[in-house]
Amino acid sequence: DGGITQSPKYLFRKEGQNVTLSCEQNLNHDAMYWYRQDPGQGLRLIYYSQIVNDFQKGDIAEGYSVSREKKESFPLTVTSAQKNPTAFYLCASTQGGLGTGELFFGEGSRLTVL
Amino acid sequence: AQSVAQPEDQVNVAEGNPLTVKCTYSVSGNPYLFWYVQYPNRGLQFLLKYITGDNLVKGSYGFEAEFNKSQTSFHLKKPSALVSDSALYFCAVRDRRGSQGNLIFGKGTKLSVKP
Numbered sequence: 095d096g097g098i099t100q101s102p103k104y105l106f107r108k109e110g111q112n113v114t115l116s117c118e119q120n121l122n123h124d125a126m127y128w129y130r131q132d133p134g135q136g137l138r139l140i141y142y143s144q145i146v147n148d149f150q151k152g153d154i155a156e157g158y159s160v161s162r163e164k165k166e167s168f169p170l171t172v173t174s175a176q177k178n179p180t181a182f183y184l185c186a187s188t189q190g191g192l193g194t195g196e197l198f199f200g201e202g203s204r205l206t207v208l
Numbered sequence: 209a210q211s212v213a214q215p216e217d218q219v220n221v222a223e224g225n226p227l228t229v230k231c232t233y234s235v236s237g238n239p240y241l242f243w244y245v246q247y248p249n250r251g252l253q254f255l256l257k258y259i260t261g262d263n264l265v266k267g268s269y270g271f272e273a274e275f276n277k278s279q280t281s282f283h284l285k286k287p288s289a290l291v292s293d294s295a296l297y298f299c300a301v302r303d304r305r306g307s308q309g310n311l312i313f314g315k316g317t318k319l320s321v322k323p
Contacts, residue, residue: 098251129313134217136298136315137252184251193302194240194259197311199251 096121100185100200107172107179107207115170115203117185124189126168127197130154131182140183143168172205180207210235212301214314221289221321229284229317231299241282242300242311243273252298258282269293289321 098119107113119126125144129137139152143162157176162168168187172179182204186197211234221227233239240259244252256267263275273284282299299314 100251134315137313139311182249186252194257196242196254196257197244197252199244199253201251202249204249 098185098187098198098200100183100203103201103203105203105205107205109207110174112171112173113205115172115183115185115205117168117170117200119166119168119185119187119198121187121189121198122165123187123198124165125187126162127186127188128152128158128160128168128170129184129186131184131202137184140170179205181205210301210303210310210312212299212312212314214297214299214317216317217315218318218320221319223291223321223323224288227286227289227293227319227321229297229299229319231282231284231314233280233282233299233301235301235303237303240302241273241275242302243267243271243282243284244298244300246296246298246316255284255297289319291321291323294319294321 101116127142128140131137138154140158141160143149146165149160149162159171182202184202185200188195188197213232242257243255246252255271256265258265258275266272271286273282275282296316296318298316300311302311
């Protein structure tokens with residue numbers, strides 16, 4: 095079945111450590127996104143990529159980094175510079191074009207900093 | 209600036225009653241509008257979207273939404289609520305002139321359907 099796979103689903107990290115969240119899609123979508131979800135704040139865009147080897151910062155990119163070396167993969171690294179990394183992280187994708195397409199989401203990764 | 213408002217943090221309805229989850233938006237141009245649903249500790253699932261044409265849009269699981277340009281609203285509705293509809297609902301908007309990255313989400317409305 096086509097879809098988006100995020101791993102790990104749960105992740106615990108000590109302060110000062112970098113962690114990388116995986117996102118893989120087999121939908122052949124051009125565009126991929128990372129969102130952060132905090133209770134009562136909705137979804138906030140961290141980074142997005144419309145094509146391979148290109149990506150743009152979203153609204154809250156500080157303390158995060160991404161790469162897009164392959165069409166199907168868009169990993170997110172949460173660095174030690176991120177002041178409050180505990181959150182639910184969602185990866186999404188959509189077919190590129192005019193912006194009419196809906197986003198397809200993964201099941202999310204919950205990061206907890208101890 | 210684009211924005212989406214979901215004025216109710218929580219909506220409570222009895223099973224079998226109609227439900228409405230409200231959404232208003234602000235964009236500089238004409239919008240693309242979306243509704244998503246999220247169950248606990250899961251990703252978001254697409255329900256429906258308005259792109260153009262008929263203002264009444266029908267989507268998954270019996271949900272529908274009405275685009276009202278004069279009131280800049282896109283309220284989600286269902287004629288008869290089910291307990292299984294209990295979840296977190298998000299409205300989202302994209303300006304037609306914006307880039308693919310500019311999908312703005314509301315803060316979400318928690319729907320609770322009681323038997």
